[in-house]
Amino acid sequence: MSATPLLELRGIDKSFGPVQVLRDVAFAAHAGEVTALVGDNGAGKSTLVKCISGIHPTDAGEFVFDGRPVSINSPRDAAALGIEVVYQDLALCDNLDIVQNMFLGREKRSGIVLDEPTMEQMAAETLAGLSVRTVKSLRQHVSSLSGGQRQTVAIAKAVLWNSRLVILDEPTAALGVAQTAQVLELVRRLADNGLAVVLISHNMNDVFAVSDRIAALYLGQMVAQVKTTDITHSQVVELITAGRSGSLGLTGEPGGNGAAPADTTPGAVR
Numbered sequence: 046m047s048a049t050p051l052l053e054l055r056g057i058d059k060s061f062g063p064v065q066v067l068r069d070v071a072f073a074a075h076a077g078e079v080t081a082l083v084g085d086n087g088a089g090k091s092t093l094v095k096c097i098s099g100i101h102p103t104d105a106g107e108f109v110f111d112g113r114p115v116s117i118n119s120p121r122d123a124a125a126l127g128i129e130v131v132y133q134d135l136a137l138c139d140n141l142d143i144v145q146n147m148f149l150g151r152e153k154r155s156g157i158v159l160d161e162p163t164m165e166q167m168a169a170e171t172l173a174g175l176s177v178r179t180v181k182s183l184r185q186h187v188s189s190l191s192g193g194q195r196q197t198v199a200i201a202k203a204v205l206w207n208s209r210l211v212i213l214d215e216p217t218a219a220l221g222v223a224q225t226a227q228v229l230e231l232v233r234r235l236a237d238n239g240l241a242v243v244l245i246s247h248n249m250n251d252v253f254a255v256s257d258r259i260a261a262l263y264l265g266q267m268v269a270q271v272k273t274t275d276i277t278h279s280q281v282v283e284l285i286t287a288g289r290s291g292s293l294g295l296t297g298e299p300g301g302n303g304a305a306p307a308d309t310t311p312g313a314v315r
């Protein structure tokens with residue numbers, strides 16, 4: 046775990062027309078850690094992720110990546126920094142096999158033909174590097190995989206491209222107990238391999254099982270970013286549902302002025 050975040054956001058504002066969805070949001074993600082991003086439906090999690098991944102321009106605020114101020118104006122900018130997002134709907138093509146999916150849009154070529162052996166080897170190495178052993182054949186169509194295996198392929202695809210920050214949107218939402226455990230293990234392994242991982246989740250068991258830090262959004266404001274060991278399950282629920290936790294001494298007044306102290310120190314309680 047490093048003291049300097051890999052990605053730090055400060056003062057992010059985002060509106061859609063008259064609706065302000067993110068207000069003065071601070072957020073940090075550290076290499077080697079899983080940061081859980083929690084919040085109720087509509088709190089602004091997806092919008093924040095779309096700002097980080099260059100899909101939505103921000104109205105105000107700064108991005109610092111690896112200690113340097115950066116601009117992220119397009120998904121290409123985000124990808125160049127090594128930021129990858131794995132969305133809930135996975136965006137895998139059922140009629141393609143695992144290798145084809147992992148290289149979709151970024152195929153390796155040898156002259157004018159596809160370099161299948163190289164792609165197959167890289168896919169195999171990536172899956173092996175993540176200790177994924179549940180997939181029988183890399184030439185299996187994705188349609189024949191279980192939900193957990195699909196999630197694994199989607200995560201491995203994100204990791205293949207020298208990613209440094211991987212954002213996972215509800216990776217266990219559609220999974221049963223055993224597959225959830227497998228995917229959470231993989232999430233942990235990504236961080237243990239040195240990546241910064243951001244996990245969006247509504248499932249508190251998952252959040253507490255795998256995260257190092259928890260960042261809570263409430264009505265577009267970041268009301269807390271704390272170490273997971275410093276907060277209880279019920280305090281997180283209070284933050285999600287009320288934007289504050291009296292027992293934590295948090296004083297966020299979402300939607301109000303001067304809600305939170307200006308301390309953006311990673312791990313600071315806001």
Ligand SMILES: Nc1ncnc2c1ncn2[C@@H]1O[C@H](COP(=O)(O)OP(=O)(O)OP(=O)(O)O)[C@@H](O)[C@H]1O
Pocket residue numbers: 061064066084085086087088089090091092093
């Ligand atoms: N493109 C858009 N245009 C207008 N409003 C939007 C747009 N995208 C999101 N919003 C609004 O922004 C708010 C935050 O939405 P967002 O999807 O970021 O929340 P969320 O925390 O990801 O919710 P969920 O957990 O349900 O996915 C919502 O009120 C939503 O209606």
